[in-house]
Amino acid sequence: MSSPCYLAIDGGGTNTRARLADGSGRIIGEGLSGSSNLTLGIETAGTAIAAAGDIALKAAGLGERARAFVHAGLGLAGANVPALAEAIGGFAFGYRTVAVASDAVSACLGAHGGGDGGILILGTGSQGLALVGGKSTAVGGWGFAISDEASGAILGRAALRAAILAVDALCPASDLTRAILARFHDEPARAVLWAKSATPRDYGSFAPLVFERAGRDSVADFLIADAVRSIVAMLERLTFLGAPRIALMGGLAKPYRPFIPARYDKILVQAKGDAMDGALMLARQGADAAAVNSGVTG
Incomplete structure (x- = not known):
């Protein structure tokens, strides 16, 4: 050829x-x-x-x-x-x-x-990026250990932490915390051993349980609200960087979308x-x- x-x-x-x-x-x-x-x-x-x-x-x-x-x-x-x-x-x-x-x-x-815009990736990890005038600027995305707020891994870990806290009556028990603990046969010690080698993807496996109970579980609602605060912070930063429109991407983009404040409707777009x-x-x-x-x- x-x-x-x-x-x-x-x-x-x-x-x-x-x-x-x-x-x-x-x-x-x-x-x-x-x-x-x-x-x-x-x-x-x-x-x-x-x-x-x-x-x-x-x-x-x-x-x-x-x-x-x-x-x-x-x-x-x-x-x-x-x-x-x-x-x-x-x-x-x-x-x-x-x-x-x-x-x-x-x-x-x-x-x-190829035009100016931003993205907010919400999956197992999370990262924002603004591409304006040919210059790209990342927001977050430094990894599970120190960053990736609102990612599936962070949300899932927060849900597991809530389940363990509920065992000690340090936070409310709920359908969500009980469902997560059931993954470990209602034995917190099993979760301790599991966590020693758990990956971000492993923690992310709990995220769907949180969204499944949204609106009818106080713990799930609290966790989602906390994550949305991080999403809003990243959206504000991307807007400040000059992104005229922002596309949500990743496996958790759709579940998170109903919880993002309506004031962002004007800048959130479908990816081309x-x-x-x-x-x-x-x-x-x-x-x-x-x-x-x-x-x-x-």
Whole structure:
């Protein structure tokens, strides 16, 4: 082949998605592989990205030699760390160009079709990002241990804490606290052992129980109200940074939406696209930049 193609990569802690488009934007192949969170190591991430890309190429009926005509846009977890972004950008993929950004940046590009805007990701983790005038500014997203307010992991941990406090009559018992304690066969000691190795995803598994009981359980209502205060703080910050519109994203965006004050209705919008759409934009931006640098115009 001699025509350029554009490869979108959306890489996180669970898996790596690849989507290949031809010059007209038509999707011609997709691929899936393991985690490419850069904090797991550049070799691990690079191998997963290359594998997903090769699967997409194969699905399009193209071989490995077609890599030389591929412009890649990588939206990756961990790419907000400059040293890691630079390292993965230098990985030996064999692509014609490689543009790297965080997964939050690619998600924001996709959400607003490349225009100015912000996103608030509410999933197992949480992070806000404003993209205004080509400049991106992150809000939160520093991880479960020290940040990620309103995330599923933090909400779930708060629910578990409430259940344990209720055992000692230090907070009210409720249907929610009893349901959570039942997960441990009504034995708090089991929760202690479980917590020693629990991951953010494990804590996040309790979040649906909180929303299921919203409006009819005082503990659930208190936890949601506390989380919404964090959401409001992030929305205010994104607005201050100049984001004219904000898209809620992530698995908890829909459950949280009814609890967000109505005054934000005017700035909260549906995302136009997703992180894969944003990664394709990154790929095209990388190709355009390379063309300019080489003196080629379009």
